[in-house]
Amino acid sequence: MYCWRLPAVVLTFEGLRVIVFGGSKGIGRRIASDFANSGANVSVCGRSVPQVEEPTKTPAGLTAFSHAGWCDVSDVESVKSYVAAAVHSLGGVDILVNCVSALTEGDDDESWQRSFSVDMLGIVRATNQCLPWLSKSVCGSIVNIASVSGLRPSYGAYGAIKAAVVHYTRSQARLLAGKNLRVNCIAPGPTDFPGSVWQKVRDRDPSAYDRANRGMPLGGFCAPEDVSAAVLFMASAFARKITGQVLVVDGGQMLSC
Secondary structure, eight states, X not given: OGGGSOXXXXXXXXXXXXXXXXXXXXXXXXXXXXXXXXXXXXXXXXXXXXXXXXXXXETTEEEOOSEEEEOOTTSHHHHHHHHHHHHHHHSSOSEEEEOOOOOOOOOSHHHHHHHIIIIIHHHXXXXXXXXXXXXXXXXXXXXXXXXXXXXXXXXXXXXXXXXXXXXXXXXXXHHHGGGTOEEEEEEEOSBOOTTSHHHHHHHHOHHHHHHHHHTSTTSSOBOHHHHHHHHHHHHSGGGTTOOXXXXXXXXXXXXXX
């Protein structure tokens, strides 16, 4: 049915300035592309400069970004340097999207350290560096990407750190409301794209992949555009009175847990 097909451009962000941390691939890449296709001036960063600088093919055509740069969010000096360059290129910041993760799978000390440094402190560092510019915007918005793993018991560091991201989002929303800055969070469920965790599962155990995919209540894994649509909504004027909220995009998976 046509009503379930996402249009190429859902909302307009004409002239707004957007920074997307973690925009080199997957969900972050689609978010950055959709903002650009909706009229925004977008800066993206990642740890692979050629990858973040390369134009992206989307349903709306070939998307080029206003600015792209290298950044390692586990290093505060790297974040400072990237934000300074992005702000210089864009002229300011209206919307910040934090879509970073080390995607750790273990419960060992190294996994906890890596998850905390990237998934949690990476968001804190990015937010702190962008706040002076976001505070000057008349439509400032921050959208953090967490996970449904942070909303239910889960193994290892990943889920616990994503739960911390949810708490940080709500705390920042309360703190920054007086500055007319909105802070919200998207919690994706299983999302499939080239290079994703689920692509690795499919390569390793196709039957396990098929079972999980068929078990989703709404008929299959999410795609990056499903998560991106939620991000754009939360950053838009349609959500101008929404802050401190967690929007779950999981194809109904939480209903069956």
